[in-house]
Amino acid sequence: MEQTWTHTTVLLNEAVDALLNRPVELPDSLKTEDGHYVDATFGRGGHSRLLLSRLAPQARLTAFDKDPQAVAEAQKIVQSDARFSIRHQGFAHLNELPTQSCQGVLMDLGISSPQIDDPARGFSFRAEGPLDMRMDPTRGRSVAEWLMSAEVREIAEVIRDYGEERFAGPIAKAIVERRQAGRPLATTAELAQLVAGAVKTREPGQNPATRTFQAFRIFINAELEELQAALEASLDVLQTGGRLVVISFHSLEDRIVKQFIARHAREVYDRRAPFAAPTPTRLRAVERVRPSEAEVAANPRARSAIMRVAVRTDAEREEA
Template sequence: MRDYHIPVMLKQCINFIAPKPGGIYVDATIGGGGHSLGLLESCPDIHLIGFDQDSEALLEAHKTLFPYQDRVELIQANFSRMRTELAFRQIKTVSGILFDLGVSSHQLETPERGFSFDLDSPLDMRMDQSSDLTAEIVLNELSQKALTRIFYDYGEELNASRIAGKIVKIREEQPFKTTGDLVKVIESVVGKGTKASLKTKARIFQALRIYVNQELEILEQALKDAINILEPGGRIVVLSYHSLEDRIVKNVFRSAAEGEEQTSEASFLNSTKKRKLQLLTRKPLQADAEEINNNPHSRSVKLRAAEKI
């Protein structure tokens, strides 16, 4: 499992989830199963349900969690279907939910997945290999305006327009096939071998991955669903890896903690705010220097946690 993906901030996740015997816990992004294994080892007699849209991740999770197979159910589905899939199984509430929103080390290091700009590989970037949309289709078929918006909105890249324009111009002669093709275009605009160039490549690849997998569009509703299915005292922990994700998590948590206006049917004047969450982290926690040294993937992580009221 550790060769597949090292779980980020594992001890903190377990401490915040605080699993209790007999509880049902959900790993909304099970990956290689590292966080789930920690939860199962930390507390006897819990039942764990793991979601992932990546079939390779589920195979690895099955191996990792095999000793606990009688207490584990794995479901191949995006976490946007979590509430529906649990309802199918007649599960109305759960005791804790964990979201790890990062790309796994395995996905980054597997060339054919196309997530890394360090490897020359097919322009794929699909989390769910059965979906139709790939990064290759995006780069070769979307307009310059659409590409600019993707790079700017999802990557916060200031050179979005210039890079999009170069892509459109080059694809008229030769369609984009590999990540190396894209890297050459980025470097032709922002240069090669500098820290700024490295950051631009990371932002462009992030933007494409987010767009291909519709990551931000589904996150807000999935978090709201998760909060609704938590039992009183149940906890939710989210690990995010860039500002766009963390902003969504922060806003959803804050809204649920401050409460929504509830108006009595008897009188529109009799209104109260119904709070759903108590925040356990006022500010996001980050990995310490030791963890970052052992696992560079944890460098950008932000952890937020809350408890259902």
């Protein structure tokens, strides 16, 4: 029998409340949200399903996801709700939507529990599986394929920059030495064992391989580059007053989101032209939300989540 992997959506109600800018569900007769919304990272559809339950009959919801398994789950909603559509694409493809066509964009970053828990996906060091880590295993190189040719310096940079791992050098050197000895890494267990041998100290309670696995996953899926592209695209597709809601799970993601909102929430003056009008603001930061103690107790994977909310401003139109 095929294994069914479950997923508990983090900040479920908080994210949908923030996107719709109201904290209560209305009866169908009073639902007025009839615009176009985007779930930019469908996952297993927790946010999409709740959002659809709170949207008016004439509203639309477009979802994006690179994972074929997530797309297959989304197709179940497509068959039952004409308001919903799914795109088998990463969320950087937000820029393909019409300009100022959306009233809300939701991004729930990172990976879903089914991706972590399924050994065949190669995301976790907790079980033996192929060293893959691709969000979309039908496209691009797996981690094992990349490591077959990557040089020590490149591997070390990835581990250091995306995993913030202080033992990046020894880990990279050990990976290449193993490959040169005719035993290239092929499984998650092999990588976890190699890292454990190269990392001399680690924070209490953290597996030595945690940072390296994070780094390889982020790199092989170009997650940070895609996030930056998606954030920029959101400025174009959001209508005035439209809301951007982003849930991050580690400091690299949250730093990009925080700096993006801050950069577009302030006027910028050109020092070379002191009398010229400043570049207008395009966003207004609204709130920063962390999971409650009760949610973290029920779902430990929620403990690192940070949700940031911003509103698309009308400064550009006012200037025009």
